[in-house]
Amino acid sequence: MSAASGREPRPPQTRRLRRLAQRLLLRAGGGGLVLLASATVTFFALHLTPGDPVRALLGGPTSNPTPETIAAAVKEFGLDQPLLTQYAIYIGRLLRGDFGVSFSQHLPVADVIAEQVWPTLQLTAASLLVAWVLALVSVLGTTRRGRWVSGLGSAIETVSASLPQFWLGIVLLAVFSFGLRLFPPEGNGGLVSLVLPTLALAVPLAGFLAQVMRESLELALDQPFILSARMRGLGDWPVRWRHALRHAVLPGVSLSAWAVGSLIGNSVLVELIFSRQGLGRQLYQAVSLQDMPLTIGITLFVTLVYIVTSILVDALYVVVDPRIEAGRT
Amino acid sequence: MVAALSSAGLDADSVRAGGAPVAGGTLTYATDREPTCLDPHVDGDMPQVFVAQQFLDSLVSMDQDGHIGPWLARSWTVSPDGKTYTFKLRDDVTFSNGEKFTSAAVKANLDHMVDPATQSSTAGGYVRQYVGTDTPDDLTAVVHLSKPYAAFLEVLAQGFLGIEAPSALKRSRDENCQSPVGSGPFKVTRWDHQSQVVLERNPDYRWAPLTARHQGPAYLDKIVWKFIPEPSVRFAALQNGSVDVIEAVPPESEAAAEKNPDLTLIVKDRPGNPTNGELNTRRAPFDDIRVREAFVRSADIDGALASVYFGRYHHATGPLSAVTPFYSGDFQHADDYDPDRANKLLDEAGWTERDSSGLRSRNGQPLAVHIPIGASIGPAERSLWEQVQATAGQVGFDVRLEPVGDTESSERQGKWDYDVTLDYWNTNTADVLRIVFGSEFLGAAGSGGYHQNGSGLQNAAFDDTVEKALETQDEATRRGLYRQAQELISGQYLQLRTYPQSTRLGVYKTAHDVRLEPSLTVTTLYDAWVSK
Numbered sequence: 014m015s016a017a018s019g020r021e022p023r024p025p026q027t028r029r030l031r032r033l034a035q036r037l038l039l040r041a042g043g044g045g046l047v048l049l050a051s052a053t054v055t056f057f058a059l060h061l062t063p064g065d066p067v068r069a070l071l072g073g074p075t076s077n078p079t080p081e082t083i084a085a086a087v088k089e090f091g092l093d094q095p096l097l098t099q100y101a102i103y104i105g106r107l108l109r110g111d112f113g114v115s116f117s118q119h120l121p122v123a124d125v126i127a128e129q130v131w132p133t134l135q136l137t138a139a140s141l142l143v144a145w146v147l148a149l150v151s152v153l154g155t156t157r158r159g160r161w162v163s164g165l166g167s168a169i170e171t172v173s174a175s176l177p178q179f180w181l182g183i184v185l186l187a188v189f190s191f192g193l194r195l196f197p198p199e200g201n202g203g204l205v206s207l208v209l210p211t212l213a214l215a216v217p218l219a220g221f222l223a224q225v226m227r228e229s230l231e232l233a234l235d236q237p238f239i240l241s242a243r244m245r246g247l248g249d250w251p252v253r254w255r256h257a258l259r260h261a262v263l264p265g266v267s268l269s270a271w272a273v274g275s276l277i278g279n280s281v282l283v284e285l286i287f288s289r290q291g292l293g294r295q296l297y298q299a300v301s302l303q304d305m306p307l308t309i310g311i312t313l314f315v316t317l318v319y320i321v322t323s324i325l326v327d328a329l330y331v332v333v334d335p336r337i338e339a340g341r342t
Numbered sequence: 343m344v345a346a347l348s349s350a351g352l353d354a355d356s357v358r359a360g361g362a363p364v365a366g367g368t369l370t371y372a373t374d375r376e377p378t379c380l381d382p383h384v385d386g387d388m389p390q391v392f393v394a395q396q397f398l399d400s401l402v403s404m405d406q407d408g409h410i411g412p413w414l415a416r417s418w419t420v421s422p423d424g425k426t427y428t429f430k431l432r433d434d435v436t437f438s439n440g441e442k443f444t445s446a447a448v449k450a451n452l453d454h455m456v457d458p459a460t461q462s463s464t465a466g467g468y469v470r471q472y473v474g475t476d477t478p479d480d481l482t483a484v485v486h487l488s489k490p491y492a493a494f495l496e497v498l499a500q501g502f503l504g505i506e507a508p509s510a511l512k513r514s515r516d517e518n519c520q521s522p523v524g525s526g527p528f529k530v531t532r533w534d535h536q537s538q539v540v541l542e543r544n545p546d547y548r549w550a551p552l553t554a555r556h557q558g559p560a561y562l563d564k565i566v567w568k569f570i571p572e573p574s575v576r577f578a579a580l581q582n583g584s585v586d587v588i589e590a591v592p593p594e595s596e597a598a599a600e601k602n603p604d605l606t607l608i609v610k611d612r613p614g615n616p617t618n619g620e621l622n623t624r625r626a627p628f629d630d631i632r633v634r635e636a637f638v639r640s641a642d643i644d645g646a647l648a649s650v651y652f653g654r655y656h657h658a659t660g661p662l663s664a665v666t667p668f669y670s671g672d673f674q675h676a677d678d679y680d681p682d683r684a685n686k687l688l689d690e691a692g693w694t695e696r697d698s699s700g701l702r703s704r705n706g707q708p709l710a711v712h713i714p715i716g717a718s719i720g721p722a723e724r725s726l727w728e729q730v731q732a733t734a735g736q737v738g739f740d741v742r743l744e745p746v747g748d749t750e751s752s753e754r755q756g757k758w759d760y761d762v763t764l765d766y767w768n769t770n771t772a773d774v775l776r777i778v779f780g781s782e783f784l785g786a787a788g789s790g791g792y793h794q795n796g797s798g799l800q801n802a803a804f805d806d807t808v809e810k811a812l813e814t815q816d817e818a819t820r821r822g823l824y825r826q827a828q829e830l831i832s833g834q835y836l837q838l839r840t841y842p843q844s845t846r847l848g849v850y851k852t853a854h855d856v857r858l859e860p861s862l863t864v865t866t867l868y869d870a871w872v873s874k
Binding site for chain 1: 520
């Protein structure tokens with residue numbers, strides 16, 4: 014039992030569970046609303062984009078469609094209906110779990126997502142993990158280690174946090190793939206091909222996480238309980254690991270839900286640069302072709318991942334710091 | 343010395359072959375764009391025909407000189423009125439699903455292309471004259487057209503009009519998009535979207551066209567057709583041999599490829615209307631032929647191509663690319679760079695007022711040229727037009743490059759809301775002139791009123807000429823008429839032609855006998871083999 018949480022009285026187990034269930038329900042309801050809002054915004058945003066999607070879905074600028082062909086496409090995708098009718102039909106379908114058929118892929122949206130989701134989740138999960146490891150190494154290794162080490166660590170974190178993912182991706186490609194030929198430049202060929210894209214996403218995120226954690230760690234290391242632990246004769250590493258770390262990771266944990274969302278967003282560029290299969294690259298194509306069903310489908314899916322992650326992070330937060338639970342009652 | 347001379351006469355892949363073709367193995371091919379549907383009848387964009395060429399056969403073939411030869415059809419006759427084509431078919435062809443190829447397949451395919459539900463924008467557009475097919479027996483297909491169409495055989499030779507198995511076509515369009523079935527040397531066995539298409543050898547293949555280098559099944563066991571959109575990554579994958587062939591070699595890498603002993607470049611222009619900016623004649627300032635000529639002559643395309651494409655792309659030499667049947671080289675200097683003449687023409691046309699930066703105006707109206715640049719136009723192409731902007735600016739044109747989304751760009755095209763629209767048209771027939779400049783393509787052919795005739799030319803003499811060229815199969819007559827059509831167009835200054843579309847392959851030392859077929863300059867891997 015750590016010094017920090019030991020002081021708080023625990024609520025009875027049943028009350029605790031009930032409260033947790035209530036909160037989860039509330040979060041789920043809120044999540045549903047967010048999904049609906051996300052679908053609505055995407056739908057109207059795509060419709061406000063100038064131009065007619067029919068042309069794009071009939072083969073681009075070098076095609077030669079007959080008027081009958083165009084009429085058939087317009088009818089098939091319901092593009093001849095008034096906008097609000099299209100919206101109502103679309104939301105009705107979504108509520109029934111029907112995501113429609115992609116204009117550009119000639120496949121059900123659910124199938125397209127199912128085919129592309131695994132490589133993106135792999136990339137996102139790997140990046141989040143690597144970002145955490147890098148951030149912890151930097152923070153625990155350099156915080157309060159004398160002015161020079163500490164300053165250097167902090168500077169590296171600041172620089173990493175500001176690196177654009179696509180630029181980093183190109184540099185990694187140039188050095189490790191084109192130059193040293195250590196990693197394949199493209200594709201989804203297992204763990205080796207995951208390394209460079211993961212680093213491109215993880216390094217800037219690690220810098221950001223570390224900046225936030227460093228501040229908390231510094232605060233924690235100034236707390237009296239750290240001093241008392243040191244006075245009990247604990248070494249520097251045990252103090253950091255067993256006492257200060259818990260405080261330092263809290264802001265990192267709460268940032269992780271946001272991080273997952275941003276990782277999926279940034280995967281658009283990284284997947285393009287590394288020619289990786291994935292949702293990001295698919296979303297890019299769907300938007301540029303005004304492929305309404307697919308764009309909304311992927312947006313909804315990413316939103317869902319974000320909602321689920323923030324619920325998980327919420328739960329994890331309570332595990333890391335039970336005071337939160339007590340404090341909210 | 344003698345040996346060096348004689349080998350220089352052969353083409354590069356034959357030199358490197360160093361022996362007889364070896365059967366077996368996998369060739370990895372990487373290209374920039376992924377098709378949205380593998381059935382080339384649906385939509386009809388270039389990436390589709392590149393894959394289709396590996397698994398579909400055509401009714402007829404086209405050779406390097408543009409001559410039409412047999413393929414799935416052994417022979418054919420054309421009725422005197424030019425409206426009925428009778429094809430005699432091979433009797434030994436089966437599709438890769440075991441189905442026999444008969445006249446019913448010819449009918450099913452043509453019917454499929456013109457069916458609006460197929461949403462065919464290329465193949466369907468090429469056979470608008472199609473009325474129906476009679477099948478008096480299994481080996482005879484009698485195709486009826488509504489009017490004479492001498493380019494019919496030419497378009498039939500294109501992979502876009504490849505012949506698919508009728509039972510496969512009976513499935514839903516979207517299902518057929520995922521797994522089309524042909525009678526070609528390879529068959530589609532898998533499509534991992536955003537990643538690759540896998541094709542495997544058709545072991546029963548015995549009906550290659552005479553344009554091929556061998557007969558019988560293909561040498562390769564398997565083709566992995568990958569999609570690597572990023573050009574530098576694609577080229578790096580070729581350099582380290584992780585792919586055997588890449589398409590769309592980036593121009594900035596071509597010099598490196600030539601220096602690398604492991605690599606060979608195969609570069610060839612595509613037939614059709616070269617890449618160009620079409621000048622909208624339906625509004626000022628380009629409703630005045632003097633202003634059109636001034637614009638065309640004010641743009642230093644040679645200089646722009648040299649700087650943007652590292653001298654790798656050459657200036658197109660007319661409204662047809664030089665590899666198009668019935669191309670005439672007589673008009674290649676009709677619109678050469680000549681800023682003095684451009685200035686003189688603009689003065690004559692009354693655009694004489696100049697502002698402090700030298701841009702012209704007339705009665706207070708600036709000499710503005712609006713050019714929508716769609717999102718899918720690549721950065722090099724944009725730079726090219728920035729160069730046009732700079733050189734045309736020197737004679738007083740206020741060229742405004744306007745970045746827009748692709749759908750907006752096609753909508754503006756449909757509304758004639760542009761002064762220049764960027765375009766090209768790949769097809770293996772001089773009949774492309776009719777599509778790009780003919781009055782019948784002015785109308786609302788496409789969505790939002792999109793029209794193929796982007797310059798808005800309406801010229802009865804021209805229409806008459808290209809129409810007449812479709813009424814006869816006589817080669818000399820057609821050549822004369824198409825020469826006349828090219829002359830008419832050249833004098834009108836309707837397009838600022840830049841460079842011909844081209845296919846640019848990079849080949850690693852492990853791949854041999856990779857060829858470009860002549861109908862659309864599309865890769866064919868039927869004769870290819872690998873040593874590794």
